[in-house]
Amino acid sequence: MTTTPSLPHFRKKLGEGARRVGVGRGLDRRATFWMLYLPPLFWLGAFFLIPLLLMFAFSFRPDMSGDFFRLWQPSFNQYSKLFATGSYWRLLGVSTWMAFEISIFAVVLSYPIAYFLAFHGRQRAGFYLVLLLVPFWTSYLLRVMAWKIMLGTEGVINSFLTYMNIIQEPLTALLYNRNAVVLTLIYVWIPFATLPILAALQRIDVSLFEAAADLGARPIHQFLRITLPLSLPGVFAAFFMVFIPTVGEYVTPLLVGGSRGSMYGNIIQDFFTKAANWPFGSAMSMVMLFGTLVLVAFATRLINLRDLLE
C-alpha cells in the first residue's frame, strides 16, 4: 500500500532540498564575489588605502630626519604648526568656495546638455554624446593649455577685441588670476557633470509626461514637478563628482592661476615637491580630506540623499 506523503512532510523535503541548493548557490556566490571583488579590493588597498594610511602616519612624524620607515614617536608638531598658520585655513576656505562655485556652474551648464541628449537627441544622441566626450581624447594638460591661448594677452579673445577696435591695449585681467582658474575648471568639468545627469534623465519613465499632459500640466510644470525632482540624484552626483576633486585641485591653478591663483592643493604639492617636507604636506592633506568628508556628510544629511535616491 502506498501512502501519499502528507503536506508538512512534502514541505519539509522541499525545504531540505532548497537548503541544499541554497548552500551550493551560496558557495558559488561567495566564489564569484571574491573573484570579482578581490582584484579591485587588492588594487584599492595596495595603491590607495595603504598610501593613505602611510600619509596619515607621516603626518605624525616630527620632521624628515632619520630613516623613513623606522618607527617614530608620534608628534602633533605638524598639526600644531598648521593650526597656528591662519593663511592656510583661509586658503582652504577659498578653495572650498571656489569648488562650490565651479560645481554649481558646471552642473547648471551641464543640465541643458544632458536634457537635450536625453529628450531631443533622438537617433543622433549617441553621436552628440561622442562629441561631448571628444575633449577626453586629448590630454588634460593640453585642454588647460588651450585656455592660455584663449585668455593670453596675445590670445584669441584679446586679438579679436583689438581687431574689432573694442580695446586698444590687451586685457591682462583675463589670465593669471582666480577667475581664469574658475573658468577653466568649469570647462574641464562640464562633460563629467553631464554624464550622471544624463543617466538620471534617461531613467525617467516617459509615460509620466503623457499622464501629466493628460492632466493638463504645461511643459514648465512637467519639468518642475517631474523631470527636475526625478533627475536630482544625478544632479547631486554630478555636483559631488565635481566638488570633491576640485577642493584639492592644483594643476589648473599652476598653469593659469598666476601669483594670486594658488589653491590649497598647490600648497600641499609644494610641501611634497619643493620643500621636502612630507610630514607637513601629509598633515595638510589629512585636514583637507577630513574637511571634505565632513562637508559631504553634512550636505548629504541636509539634502537627505538617501530619500532622493530611493
Place this chain on the structure above:
Amino acid sequence: MNPKRPLLYSLTILTLLLSACGAAPATEVPPDQLTGTLSVLDWAGYDQEDFWVDFKNTYPNVTVNFEIGISDADIYAKMAAGNQADVFHPYSGWLQFYVDEGLVEEIDTSKLANWDKVSDFHKKLGQINGKQYFIPWDIGFSSILYRTDKIPEGVDSWAALTDPKYAGHISMWDDGPGAVTVSSYIHGYDETAITAEQLATIKEEWVAQRDLNLFYWAGEPELQEGMRSGDVWAAYAWQGSYALLLGEGLPVAYANPKEGRNSWVGFYGIRKGTENLDLALKFLDAKLAEATGNNVVNLFYYGHSNQDVMKSVTDPMLKEAFGLNDPDILEKTNFTPNLTAEQRDAWTAMWAEVKAAP
C-alpha cells in the same frame, strides 16, 4: 680508507695554488665589454644622451636608467625615502642633508681621470665637512633677465623684481630659498644667518610683491614663453634662458646687479651603499670629460666644471652669457651657501605662506 685520497687532495690543492699564482693580476674588463646597469636620478632633460655622451661611447654595453626628479627637494625626498638610484644630481644649497642623513658616499677622486681638469675652487664646493662627497658638474648664474625694449633704462639691482614700475610684468622663480637669497642681496643680509625677524620682513615683502608678479615660474620653458610673448619684462632667470632667447633674436639683456649675480653649481653624488660603486665612479668621470662638457656649454648654454671646456669657448654670445669677458665676474658673484635642515624648512614654509596669503 682509500690510500689514494690524501694524494688526490694534495694534487688538487697544488693545482689550485699554481693556478692562483700563475693567474694574471685582476685585469680590468675592456670598457667596450663592460656590462651592467646604472640607475641615475636626474632632472628632466638631463637624460638626453648629449649629457652623458662620453660614458655612452666608452661603455656602450652598460645600460643607464634615468629616473626624473622635478626639484632639489623632490630628489632629496626620494633619496631619503630609500630610492635605489646609484647616482643623483643635487644643486648648490642642497648638499648638507645628504651627508647628515648618511645618504651619500665619499668619492675616491683618485679614480677620476678627469678630476685634475676641475678647478680647486669648484672642487671645494663639493666638499662637506672637509670630504669630497660630490663632484661639481654644471655651473650657472642667476640674475635678472629683462626685455630691453620694455625696460630701456636697464636693470642694475635685484630690487627690480619688487619694483612697482614693472607691475604685472615680473616673474619670480617659484622657490623659497631663491626668494630669501634675492632679499638677502637687496638688504645686505648674511644669507647664512637669517634671523626670524629678517625672515618675517622677507615674507612681508614677497607678499607685497605678489601683486606685481604675473606668475611664479617653475620650469624655464614657461618663463621663456612669457618673455617671448612680451607679458614678462623682468624675471629671475638662469643664463641658459638668456642665451636661448638672445640666440632667437629677442631684445633681452642679463643684468649685472650692483649686489652681484648669484651663482649655482650642479653636483653629482653616489648613493651610500650602492653595489655599483665602480660603475658610478666611471659615470662621474665620464661626466667630467670633454665631449659631454662641450655639449653642456654649446647645446644647453650652461658652464661646465672642466676648465679645458670653458677655455675653449669662442662664441661671443656664450662668452657674454658666462661672463667670460669680465675678469672680475667671480668677485662680483655670490655663491649659494648650503642650507641647514632648519633653514630649508623655515624658508620653504615662508614661501608657502607667501603663496597662501590673502
